[in-house]
Amino acid sequence: MQATITVKGKVIGQSRPPFADWSIPFPPDFVRPGDQVTLRDLITRIVHEEIDAFRLRQQERRLIRILSKAEIERGGAAGKIDMGGRDSGELQQEVDAGQAVAAALQAFEDRFYYVFLDGVQQEHLDQTVFLKPDSQVTFLRLVPLAGG
Numbered sequence: 001m002q003a004t005i006t007v008k009g010k011v012i013g014q015s016r017p018p019f020a021d022w023s024i025p026f027p028p029d030f031v032r033p034g035d036q037v038t039l040r041d042l043i044t045r046i047v048h049e050e051i052d053a054f055r056l057r058q059q060e061r062r063l064i065r066i067l068s069k070a071e072i073e074r075g076g077a078a079g080k081i082d083m084g085g086r087d088s089g090e091l092q093q094e095v096d097a098g099q100a101v102a103a104a105l106q107a108f109e110d111r112f113y114y115v116f117l118d119g120v121q122q123e124h125l126d127q128t129v130f131l132k133p134d135s136q137v138t139f140l141r142l143v144p145l146a147g148g
Helices: 039-062 069-078 097-109
Strands: 003-010 020-025 111-117 120-121 136-141
Touching: 020 039, 039 097, 039 111, 097 111
Parallel strands: 003 136
Antiparallel strands: 003 020, 111 120, 111 136
16 A cells, blocks of 8 residues: 555635545655655645646546446436546646646745644745655635625
């Protein structure tokens, strides 16, 4: 079994998370003796992993799939049965990894979200973080008050 880092999301005032928990492989190249990993490095790695996952989802939606009976039933219950096979504009979205990372880092600096690593709030992008092969990273998004 491969070690992973679990990524979670929460939004203040909402009971449902903004996305389902997901995991990234624990990066063996990330933590070598003497290496120091910063929060900036960790956020960058997570953004790149999500970009890769997004691109894979786009590619999979271009393929026509044969659906099992269970997949058809789940799709019917959800109100949409999707076999893929589209090559529409929505599947042609390009993601600039540099811009995505910059936006994520700027949003952290602007306090749009907080980061907790194994339950401990991380406050500075350039502080060293200590990862374990079963670490949990939680992104807590803040919701601005109306009119304030």
